Amino acid sequence: ILNVEQSPQSLHVQEGDSTNFTCSFPSSNFYALHWYRWETAKSPEALFVMTLNGDEKKKGRISATLNTKEGYSYLYIKGSQPEDSATYLCAFILTGGGNKLTFGTGTQLKVEL
Amino acid sequence: DGGITQSPKYLFRKEGQNVTLSCEQNLNHDAMYWYRQDPGQGLRLIYYSQIVNDFQKGDIAEGYSVSREKKESFPLTVTSAQKNPTAFYLCASSIQPGVHLQHFGDGTRLSIL
Numbered sequence: 001i002l003n004v005e006q007s008p009q010s011l012h013v014q015e016g017d018s019t020n021f022t023c024s025f026p027s028s029n030f031y032a033l034h035w036y037r038w039e040t041a042k043s044p045e046a047l048f049v050m051t052l053n054g055d056e057k058k059k060g061r062i063s064a065t066l067n068t069k070e071g072y073s074y075l076y077i078k079g080s081q082p083e084d085s086a087t088y089l090c091a092f093i094l095t096g097g098g099n100k101l102t103f104g105t106g107t108q109l110k111v112e113l
Numbered sequence: 114d115g116g117i118t119q120s121p122k123y124l125f126r127k128e129g130q131n132v133t134l135s136c137e138q139n140l141n142h143d144a145m146y147w148y149r150q151d152p153g154q155g156l157r158l159i160y161y162s163q164i165v166n167d168f169q170k171g172d173i174a175e176g177y178s179v180s181r182e183k184k185e186s187f188p189l190t191v192t193s194a195q196k197n198p199t200a201f202y203l204c205a206s207s208i209q210p211g212v213h214l215q216h217f218g219d220g221t222r223l224s225i226l
Binding site for chain 2: 004031032034036042043044045046047048049051089091093098099100101102103104105106
């Protein structure tokens with residue numbers, strides 16, 4: 001099973017800080033990358049899907065970029081708020097992989113007042 | 114409101130017993146998925162279905178079975194052959210598999226008595 005690595009594993013920031021974290025995935029046979037946000041006691045919420053090298057997606061204060069040649073994606077949060085506290089998951093699909101998502105273990109973000 | 118409903122929220126299984134976890138969606142999605150989460154690990158795919166009356170094994174299918182007789186329903190049975198069933202189980206759906214983001218239920222936590 002090919003793996004996806006997310007770093008850092010956890011992150012504590014102050015309200016108003018901007019932050020980013022990384023998702024590394026196999027660059028061969030890449031098909032798509034998904035980002036999800038998972039708050040405690042809730043279900044995971046879809047953020048972005050990206051397929052093309054150089055893709056950039058934005059949703060409010062959250063944005064993501066994709067580099068398929070080197071196999072990484074960055075998720076950025078501008079001006080973090082306490083409600084951004086959650087675990088951020090990325091997952092990739094390979095071509096010929098049967099449309100199966102392989103998830104990373106996530107980056108746990110805690111935004112403190 | 115459209116969404117995914119998983120039941121029950123908590124489930125207890127006796128040794129040697131089969132139990133079935135329910136997953137229903139009213140989003141008219143073709144694809145449905147079952148994931149398992151264990152502490153310190155990413156979501157792992159158990160089974161998925163791309164269309165009614167069809168399903169494929171994921172990465173950890175041993176000890177589990179599914180059916181997809183209706184578009185809106187994808188129940189998961191944890192059989193007595195699954196030796197370590199204690200985990201958090203998430204059901205998800207997407208319009209189609211692959212590049213479409215997945216929508217998740219609230220999960221079922223299964224424990225062994």
